[in-house]
Amino acid sequence: MRKVLLLVCCISGLALQCVNSRLCSTNSKPYDLFGTKTLYENVAGDLPNQRARAPKRCSPIFVYGLIRHGARYPGNDAVIELRKLKELTKSINVTGRATLCKKDLEAIRNWKIWTDEYNDSNLTAYGANEMRQLALRLQQFLPEILSAGTPASKYRFTSTESTRTIDSMEAFVESLSQGSFRDEIKNFTEIVTEEIDPINDENCNRYVREVDDNDNITEEYDKFVEGPIVTQMSRGIARRLGVPSSMITNDVVNRLYDDGCYSEQWVTGKNAPWCNVFSKKDLKLMEYGSDVEDYPERGYKFPVTYQQNCFLSKEIVNMVKKAGDDDLREKEQNVLARFRFAHTSNIVTLAANLNLYSDEPGPTADAFYSQQNRAFRMSYFSPSAANLVFVLYRCEIGKRTRYTVQVYWNEKLLKSYPACPSATHRARGMCNLETWLWQYRSFVAGSPTECNQEEICA
Template sequence: MAGKMLILCLILQYVWSSLGDLQCQERFVHYGHHLGTKSAYRFPLQPPKITGQCQFERIWLMVRHGTRAPSSKVIRYMKERLPQLRKMILQNVPRDGEPGLCRDDVALKTWRPRLKETDEKKLSAIGEDEMIQLAQNYRYYFPDLFPGNYSAASYLFRYTATQRTSASARAFAVGLFGRGTSHHVRYPPAVKKDAVLRFYKLCKRWRKQIHDNPDAVEERRKFEAGSEMLYTLTTISKRLNLNFTLSLEDVKLMYVTCAFETALYPREKSPWCAAFSEENLRVMEFAEDLEYYWIDGYGHNITYEQACPAIRDMALRIIPSLIQPGTPPTTVYFTHSGALLKMLSRLGLYKDRGGLTHDRYHSLHSRLWKVSNIDIFGSNLAFVLSRCFDGYYVLTLHQEKIVRLPGCDQDEDLCPLNLFLKLMWDIVSGCNFEKLCSLRDV
């Protein structure tokens, strides 16, 4: 009898251990899919299927820089606070067979901060690889628009006055032309407040009313003070076997470290990710979605209406009736999250019915506005002019995938030029940026 009981106990222990291992594997599978704007670029599993007898004549491509290092402030917190948290967690590592961290989480014992404050926001080696691969992908999709020989008559490249966009542009050029020829590519002087690539830097009204206004993130604050976030803090603390509940600030730091380390070191598993279940990550992701929705998205009209200069620039470079002589057929710009999110919003993409508010977490699990998908490192938006047997059309790509603009036929990938022109004209004709962004009428 005693022998049978021993065998039963061993079987139960094995089953419990196997279930625990499975849960750990499942947790790691989901890392990288709910990490917000600090997510590495995920190349599509398959290229867009572009059908029909059409010739692609012009392209306007806006690219967010590749994976970068965090700000100096975040790096400093990583170096100062995370070792303290690590020490507390390791003091409470469970014995075998008890709930808590997974076996792979032993990496926390050897974890050390690798980043220096001098790395602040610099493009990483992974970010360079992302740009090289992205360029090669676009050359594969549109070989006529991305010829392998560089010419100023064929290409216009432009980036903002930052290291991460400059380095992204140069890596993209390597992907197109190889390292030798890429050194001959010409770039116009970068402007700190670029009216097309960083228009929001010039919008004084938006900066005062939204960007610099603490009340603009009220929806995120309400959500972070609610029951979902409290439950998240509690479950994470229990998973780490701590006898106290971690603060929101500490959990945010662990989350952003998980995100950056997942993006920067893709062949490794950040031990800080191990603190989060998939549901925990979803909660953290929603909090970030709320902030970007209200700061860079649909939350306020002025936020997306100010994107009209970038859309006007696109129209002037791909619409035949508006193109000036000498305009290169291929335009590639390198910018930031703030520009792309505002553009996507101005175009009406990823708009959820009813909007995002703190009390809609459970009803918006399948929401369209999810920055982990639409605003990752390397995010890109392209408009391609296509000449077909029956006229001109415009193809729109986001993250290399075909998207259909609201107002175009939702059953067709290509939007007829006359319809596309009407949509853009409605945006561009009312584009009085100076009046929209002036503080005089506030």
């Protein structure tokens, strides 16, 4: 009878606790959100088709995309942590009372280290495919701009010097171009070294002083991991593995989550055996903890965090402004598409600087239950292959020409934000360019209120 109960538990479509107290994982992933290590496919939106994207008589004339690299391998230090997890497998069920069922315990015992030092933070095959597929979807969305017939000189591609961003850029460009055009378009790609990269945190002395070197920066996170809810979670993990509670310290919990669970998922795209030691609530708790940790360094808590993105904000706003200026377009060779390949901080601080999400109070140590619908959520903000895309349209209305802007965040249309308070067509998020530029006047070159990178970071 006990065997029958165990079998029913293991083949059930739900993670049930059976009469014999054995817990079995499901075949599907218990939870999809892992902060910045969330897979893009789990949170991405759906770009509209050509006809649905804008009203009639409106044509796209410029696109700017800021794109985070695709899913990558962990850094070299993860190999050390993975070896420690391998040692932990030798202690599985030493108490003889493990509540995970036999198949999950065996999967953990038989688990093998899946990476080595040679993969140090490099783009995975899965991550390269994320880039290719994103390029194809953007091409289908904006064929007037991103078609193979467009001269290569109309494109600009820039990457930071990290191998993972360079490889992401190359995969994106490869998917976007064909034949001899692929070789030609490479003449318009550029790698910016970190020393001169204007969107690198280390170049901002004020950020280093107020945030990086701030001894109190982890205060909320420290309170969170030392709180009763995390202690309770650790005890639950110990029971599932059948080990003494003293073995499951905060360091071990982080190792199980970071290196055992989501890092392997990022590489393979599949659920990892170590993920099964966490309940769904546990995984939500760990995701929340990562937001508590990230908020001071990437959210609204310290203004310099996002204000230092002055350069990038100005680049985007002024390129959109130039593309919407008939005189400039006639006098100068106009670029139709600009893509930058960078990192999660670039995505999130740009969004904050442009006020694309609410600046309501960020996540705190004791607000897990009340902040399930929080505004600051890195899983949705910056998964692998995260992107912010700005599209400028020219609309012919009678004898008048009007320019409008759409903004997409991870392929989701933003229909209302402070710079777009009264969209011309709300369902399509068509923001009047003049209103948009006025709201972002601190990023317009020559404006009396133009932001200054050097002053911000002094």
